[in-house]
Amino acid sequence: MSGSKLRLLWTALAGTIAAVLLISGCGSSAPEAQKPAEPVAEVSFEPGADAGDVNPTAPVKATVEKGKFDSVQLTNDDGKAVEGQLAPDGKSWQASVALGYGKTYTWSGQATGQDGKQVPVEGKFTTLQPKATVRATVNPTDDAEVGIAMPISVKFDKPVQDKAAVQKALNVQTSVPVEGAWAWLSDQQVDWRPKDYWPAHTHVSVSAKLYGVSYGDGDYGMADLTSEFNIGRAQIVKGAVGTHQLVVERDGKQVASYAASYGEEYDPGRNTPNGTYIIMEKNPVEIMDNPRYGYHDVRKTWAARFSNHGEFIHENQENAAALGxxxxxxGCINLSAADAKSYYDTALIGDPVEITGSASSMPPQFDVYDWLLSWDQWTAKSAV
Incomplete structure (x- = not known):
């Protein structure tokens, strides 16, 4: 092969190699690998993640969309699991108990989406911290049997500012229809009484859902309250001062009339005042004092208190000559020893005592004065 032909061959071969190198080195690159798809399962919370000042009675729930929970748990500051229920379809979990005040709660677990991929269950929230928690009590207590004038009384350790919020948390259920209403007798006491006396043998259920309720000024309810009690037979004590008799009616019939001595009629400080009261307490022996009238440590038996002003129905055998x-x-109602014992044995806390014909009336200020108010006066004391 001649030199000129050899040079042409090498030139052609070099061009071919250059073309190949140009194609392989300068052409478009290979397609990049595709990113994996995001899991489709979506977990959400109520209250939302990182929420603060949550009311401990608020609904607490975790929900998953496009998937199901494999496991889900809510724990408190101490790592203790909160009681709750997973829905049968596995798509939601809800707490079944109220939470605590001033606590941090943490979610954990996992969910699997419809695409088979897992996502974590994670998040935190905190509950509100009250300035103070206020204790309340309810009376009558469970299983009590009381008279037909007995009010329901809820008392608080501190004054309540948001009375409407508290009153809305109170509920009374009765075995027969009874018209009644709540009335605030002070900033620390709200009572419920029927418009008229309770029907005999009514069963009463009281519910006070006070935990988590704001009383105002940073105060919250300490705990819920409940009570179930019964109204007894319908017994009414009638004291017509001018008759010198104390009459007892039971279920609409007179069952006793006792010779009595009421308060001195011409001294307002010694009157047995007009009004409707209730039997508040019973004591087989009561020690009585009245410095104004110069007696101390006087021992009387079969004493049934019907006013915190100082009135009782009790034995006073020493005053037998005046009875009747x-x-x-x-101011008390004196009876003989035998009659006082006879009455005492029939009395229930909450029995009404109706005093009429006196020269004076009791102002509505001595606990318990529920029945010294008219129905219009009573309902005017409601906060809602």
Missing amino acids: KVNNSH
């Missing part, structure tokens, strides 16, 4: 004839007590 003269009103000369210091």
Whole structure:
């Protein structure tokens, strides 16, 4: 082969190699690998993640869309699991108990989506911290049997500012229809009484859902309250001062009339005042004092208190000559020892005591004064 032909061959071969190198080195690159798809399962919370000042009675729930929970748990500051229920379809979990005040709660677990991929269950929230938690009590207590004038009383350790919020948390259920209403007798006491006396043998259920309720000024309810009690037979004590008799009616019939001495009629400080009261307490022996009238540590038996002003129905055998004839007590209703015992044995806390014909009336200020108010006066004391 001649030199010129050899040079042409090498030139052609070099061009071919250059073309190949140009194609392989300068052409478009290979396609990049595709990113994996995001999991489709979506977990959400109520309250939302990182929420603060959550009311401990608020609904607490975790929900998963496009998947199901494999496991889900809510724990408190101490790592203790909160009681709750997973829905049968596995798509939601809800707490079944109220939470605590001033706590941090943490979600954990995992869910699997419809695409088979897992996602974590994670997040935190905190509950509100009250300035103070306020204790309340309810009366009557469970299983009590009380008279037909007995009010329901809820009392608080501190004054309540948001009375409407508290009152809305109170509920009364009765075995027969009974019209009644709540009334605030002070900043620390709200009572419920029927418009008229309770029907005999009514069963009463009281519910006070006070935990988590704001009382105002940073105060919250300490705990819920409940009570179930019964109204007894319908017994009414009637004291017509001028008759010198104390009459007892039971279920609409007179069952007793006792010779009595009421308070001195011409001394307002010694009157047995007009009004409707209730039997508040019973004591087989009561020690009585009245410095104004100069007596101390006087022992009387079979004493049934019907006013915190100082009035009782009790034995005063020493005043036997006046019983049924003269009103000369210091405001109490005196009976003979036998009659006082007979009455005492029939009395229930909450029985009404109706005093009429006196020279004076009791102002509505001495606990318990629920029945000294008219129905219009009573309902005007409601906060809602």
